[in-house]
Amino acid sequence: MLERRDKEITDLKRRVANMVVVGKISHVDHKNARYRIKSGNLVSDWIPDTQARAGKTRSYEGRDVGEQVIVVSSSGDLSQGVIVGSLHTDANQAADKGSIHRTIYPDGTSLEYDDEQNTYGIHIKSGGKFILTIADGVSLKGDGSKLELTAPEGIKIVSEKDISLNADGNISLKAGGGVSLNSGDGLSLHSGDDVSIHSGGLKHNGSNVGATHVHGGVTPGGSMTGGPN
DSSP: OHHHHHHHHHHHHHHHHTSEEEEEEEEEETTTTEEEEEETTEEOOOBOBOOSOBSSSBOOOOOOTTOEEEEEOTTSOGGGOEEEEEOOOSSSOOOSSTTEEEEEOTTSOEEEEETTTTEEEEEOOTTOOEEEEOTTSOEEEEOSSOEEEEOSSOOOOOOSSOOOOOOSSOOOOOOSSOOOOOOSSOOOOOOSSOOOOOOSOOEETTEEOSTTOOOSSOOTTTOOOOOOO
16 A cells, blocks of 8 residues: 555656656647657657637747747646747847847847837848738838839828939839829929930920920021020
8 A cells, every 4th residue: 555655656746747847849740730848858749839829810930949948737747738938048048138029030030129219120131032912912022132012003102301212223213194293392303414305295384395396487498596585
């Protein structure tokens, strides 16, 4: 009877010790969201981990082999355990400020918000891309050399002050319809070279000043009109 009691006490101690275990992930099954954990000489069965949301609104952050985690087993049976969190290590340290919320990915890309500086930063490793899309057809795409904004119904830019466009190369405007420029003040055009206008017609205050305009009171032949008044 004493032997049986000793075995029960030993088993109870083991279960209590296994209720909360710190170990490292040894195997990963991302398809089924299951992991095996190694703690000392013990390797667990495949167990799940917790996520921020797992209903109609859901999220998934896969864990890595070697990641240090906390496993909770209500009965002390690791086969029934659940990963409830991860622990920072010397190799994977936390931020050095409490005001920073940071996510760092294996390729070096990071998302960071600093509530002291009111700054949100997205840092993508060189050679990477970002894509923001809305199902209706709006998209914002970028890589290391260009940025592309697409919208099927229109793009509107509004500023209470100046808007400046600067390019070391060319700036091109192309419209399937008309192009309208409206200025509440003056309008100036400066060019370091010739200005070419190709159009079916050109008018100034309703008068034809294009290639087909004519002047009255001029003798046909080699005569020329006078200079502008």
